[in-house]
Amino acid sequence: MRMLHPQQGRGLTEPEPAGSRAPPREHRPLPDTARGIPALSAADVLPALGSSASGLTADAAHERRAAYGPNELPAPHRRPAWRQLAAQFTDLFAIILLVASGVTFLAYLLEEPREPGTVQLAAAIACVVLLNAAIGFAQEYSAERTAQTLQAMVPHRCRVLRDGRPGELPVQDLVPGDVVMLEAGDTVPADCRLVEAHDLTVDNAAITGESEPVPRTAEADPAAEAPQARNCVYMGTDVITGMTRAVVFATGQHTEFGRIYRLTAAAPWQKTPLQREVAWMARRVAVTALAVGLLLFAIRLPTGQSTVSSFVFALGVMVALVPEGLPATLSVSLALGVRRMARHQALVKKLVAVEALGSTTVVCTDKTGTLTQAEMTVVRIWARDQDHTVTGVGFEPSGEVSDPEPVRELLRSAALCSDARLLPPADGARWRVLGDTTEGALLVAAAKAGLNMEAEEAAAPRTAEHPFDSVRRLMSTVHEEGGTRRMRVKGAPLEVLDRCTRVDAEPDPVELTDSKRARITAVADRMAAQGLRVLAIAEREAPHLSGDRDQHERDLTLLGLAGMMDPPREEARAAVDACRRAGIRIVMVTGDHPLTAEAVARRVGIVRTVRPTVVTGAELDGLDDVGLDRMVADPGELLLCRVSPEHKMRVVTAFQRRGEVVAVTGDGANDAPALKHADIGVAMGASGTDVAREAAEMVLLDDSFGSIAVAVRLGRAVYQNIRKFLVYLFSHNIGELVPILAATFTGFPLVPITAVQILAIDLGSDVLPALALGAEPPESDVMDRPPRPRRERLFSMAVVRRILFLGGIQALGVCAVFFWHVGTSGIPFADFTADDPVYREAITLVQAGIVISQFFNALAVRTERESVFRAGLLSNPRLIAAGLFGIALMAAISYVPLLQSIFHTAPLSAGDWALLTAVGVLPLAADEVRKMRLRTRHAPRPEGDVR
Structure with a gap:
């Protein structure tokens, strides 16, 4: 969480020492009004939660803290070391030998004359049990210490309004009704309803598994339910772009994150x-x-x-x-x-999990970060009626654009119309993007085309902007260039095309006729069908800007289309082929859109037939257990998309009912219940969340599906x-x-x-x-x-x-x-x-x-x-x-x-x-x-x- 200057918190009442407070009462559930929060307008939310635009008073916050408890999740339950050691003596072989040792010693006491060999036998048997227990305890204790704690996912401090004054508080002291301020780079500290939102996008991967940032708005969303409500943000997710003011409506175990935590805790170890x-x-x-x-x-x-x-x-x-x-x-x-396995980047937390993978018959794998790089990459550009390929994967700007000259202006406009920043490696880390990964992919593509964006930004400083929002589905910026002003626009192809009257061509732009518009739409559809996320880029001269933004974003010249994807890992296809030869069925289970999931599944070899079975979470809700069992019994290719933690649990259980040995991969908190319930849970070590690593028996240090095949x-x-x-x-x-x-x-x-x-x-x-x-x-x-x-x-x-x-x-x-x-x-x-x-x-x-x-x-x-x-x-x-x-x-x-x-x-x-x-x-x-x-x-x- 971004830290504030000390003066910014002046006047904010700091929490009282724990010893000075009244003992907390039993934690109450949230008010009924909280359940209808997404349907309320921004003006009605604060009164419904007993708050105001200036936040809670210190006294009200203190009372709610006592009523609802701290905004934190219980620490993961771990057996103390002495219990782990004692468990080594509950093995049936150990019990038999302990009884034999005790009875032998009793026989020594009863026999006349007493034979030294009898007591030696009793001691020898007892030593055998102690030796076995010491070996087993040492192995399991050292392995289990590698587990990470869940609390690291939650930020330690956040910015809050109380008594009308902004300040900073530990996240544990947040209560329902608190007004918090968030901006790009912050982690959401509790479940919040947006009151104001400016160009806000959030990475919901930890909760929903979606690989792309999702836009958020403060407008009412009557039909939505958590965690899809567009006017809510949830604990453990990250703000990618923009800023917001939001009111807390759920804390601790009452949050969406807490619900997943409880689901995980309730899932029995297999x-x-x-x-x-x-x-x-x-x-x-x-x-x-x-x-x-x-x-x-x-x-x-x-x-x-x-x-x-x-x-x-x-x-x-x-x-x-x-x-x-x-x-x-x-x-x-x-x-x-x-x-x-450790030599192959697979960290096993429990010894018996080593063999479990060897008997696996079904692998339920997520997509982002396991089969893919988790780094959006521009792979195809359409400009001046020609396709241009882009080589290289990830955020490292190594690769090239085929015939880059016709696409330089397109990439220059796309990069200028972006708020992300490309950061070089530091402290041994890889290249990374600060901000929206889609904009980061455009910056990388511009670098591959030979553009120096620092120089370009200096030559064309931004003077105005219209931020992206989910209604218009586009963003525009205005730049001073050579004594004139130009507008740069990027967004969804249909939205941008509707605002274009010309299209770039050689040597000069030409009119965008209906036939040309239809051909460009077909190109965009074809790219989308290949699983690419497609953006259209346009520009116009803007010497005089007056009126609203819809008038500004008119009479545009289309520069072209950019198609990007989260590229599959190089080793993923070989690993999938190895699993297929080994008779292991691979089922993709993801929070992403079905088209995106199928495109990736085809690239890595999970899908090879013309029509795989693609089932969404909503369709799973319509299946009873009999129907679900019938679905998983079909040996064909199966993709499960837009699924929730409960859906993943149901699918794993259905496979287990058929006698399958199920391995589940995952990286988000939403994956944790299924990871724990599976026969073998496999979490991602590099990009995964702590809750996923906590629930799994094995952690892939390199996040690669290839390591699963080796394991x-x-x-x-x-x-x-x-x-x-x-x-x-x-x-x-x-x-x-x-x-x-x-x-x-x-x-x-x-x-x-x-x-x-x-x-x-x-x-x-x-x-x-x-x-x-x-x-x-x-x-x-x-x-x-x-x-x-x-x-x-x-x-x-x-x-x-x-x-x-x-x-x-x-x-x-x-x-x-x-x-x-x-x-x-x-x-x-x-x-x-x-x-x-x-x-x-x-x-x-x-x-x-x-x-x-x-x-x-x-x-x-x-x-x-x-x-x-x-x-x-x-x-x-x-x-x-x-x-x-x-x-x-x-x-x-x-x-x-x-x-x-x-x-x-x-x-x-x-x-x-x-x-x-x-x-x-x-x-x-x-x-x-x-x-x-x-x-x-x-x-x-x-x-x-x-x-």
Whole structure:
């Protein structure tokens, strides 16, 4: 907000200190009169709101401040850090392990004599939960701190009339009835009804999504409703040109902006597909582990084992089935995806959102700033019956006008008849326009034609002007040029043509006949049909100006037409094509006019057919949910135009009812409810509003739709890699469980592998290789596949079969090694004790066998069909290093005395390691045979083969 000189605020009563005021009463809704504000005349508005031309008195303002509360929105709700940390312990895996740790410690207290190994197990399980919680909290806490606050959208101070004196107040102290003064560059601090308006245009993008400034007038508008009322301006929007005096009729949460805020707050966060899948998987793993543990407890109890020892045994089985390292592995793998996306200008605020984009089936995208540059650009000029193209995009004056000589006078007139200013880059920013972006586009085009507008303005100083208004739809200025005066006019083609009697030609202007007028109108219509915003530019000599402005703007000479557009981003079309190949449907949802939306959609490839389905917000209002569901079910091209926040919410919900995974892009406050309600909300970082960034899970730092396509590719890779390390993690659980079951049913009195050893494998040897699998780059054809079905499980039958295949081979190998070792010792099963050296060697062999098998298993799961040797055995060096680290840790557990006492292990011989390597390589060899059979089965048949 523009600051005032201190003397301008003299005499204005400053707000009292908070402590000196009476406690505010419950905030009342606005008076009923406020609902009919647009229909009132400017003279009737002030009395209706209990105000006057001199504003409120200080006492009245104080009373209303107490009644209506401050003019601000509540700060976005954020969970405190301790709640975020506590939430990490509500994961089902964490609950299972915490219960297991507590019950194990209780068993330690009850058993006689007390075994140190039992309390070590309890402590180890608790440490696992703490480690997982620390990793998950650190990742989410750091990501969520990137969110911006909503309050930054609202200006801090504004100019107000109180007691008849102008001054400046914090916007929080505005109340209904206050008279505020606004001009170009100001941000509107509350919802206001205009009392006076001079050449006023407002950027309503934050509320309605419209990309072009809209004119505003103080005249009554009986048929209008917010936010389309032409005599109202709304909190959070920006004044582009002109000045106004307006009276506040709504503040804080009662504003249009506040309505959107409440709509956003009411929209529930949607769980991502991955969150639902992990929750589904966790429940089933938990039930399975509990059922198997209880079954084995019931089997061992009648055999004469003590209750405590039977429980510890059953607990070991449960721990073997629960993938303790999965939460940490999942969090860090998603974090790797976050960092990859950040390198491509996509900032992810929530880890699970990384994968959600990979499963997206529908993208509802806005237009301005995402698919387009958000910078109006003149691309075509018609003058002297010829077309001239203009190259270059945006506000940077680089490019050229084809054959510029015939259009220089047209561009000179258009630039002179403008109030905008073109500002060069400063502090690393790009070229920008101060004022109306349409006028800025004309200034840029003039520079491309070789005109120096500073020199031109000095040579032709402005002496008079008739500002643009929404009724006449044109603007005119008068300039002193070479001893005479000339009028320059620009505006809507039909309005300007009606005032023209001649048209520029070579060498002199000629009469504007009806046939010429019809041809020029056809040219303007053709340009408009191409999605261009068309302005006509004209001039006349004005040696003597008398009478009203309609008389001044007569007998004009038409210089030509200028067509401009908000150009599509260069990368947008390629990104749209990539999404199409990936089977993702793209729906444009915008506040712009249908013709403009369709033109942009065609340029970027969203629309390719002759007649796409174009639906306006008014037409959506006429559809019930059944009709809306039928509309979105049609797979054809769909454009939604002139839509409100409620419309966007309805459309997103309709797609979700069909089972679609919906991503929504947006930059304005009006987009926030849909961003929050979508499966994945994607906000713009450079041009977006704070409320949009707050509601979204992902922020595009470069505002580019191209970054969405890259994020989809990386998200799909994350899902593929998650399935890889799930196969890796769960297959060794079978290798841990089967030996325990085999010992139970063969009557062996001890477990072949202890719970502490299982934890050492799950955390010490498995996590790093799983993370390395999570860092595998996307496969080359990942964007040529359709999105995975929403109902597809992480644990699909194909995944389960592969887990059983690889895990079964591991289990058979370690069972054979264990029973071979105890069987060749000559000791009867019943005589084995926990301290027996042969038993300690046997359980060490089992642990080492699983670790070595997992090393080769990690190589096997890297590919589904392709041979790992063809993919490159050493092409993932992180995986090799992680596997060797696990083997080294296993060697330390076998040989270091301190670790031997903790894990109850014994040293292995070189022959033992050779045997385990031979057994461990079996999963890789078997999987290579499986892949070869798959490749043979799906290989293309030779021509003529009719098998």
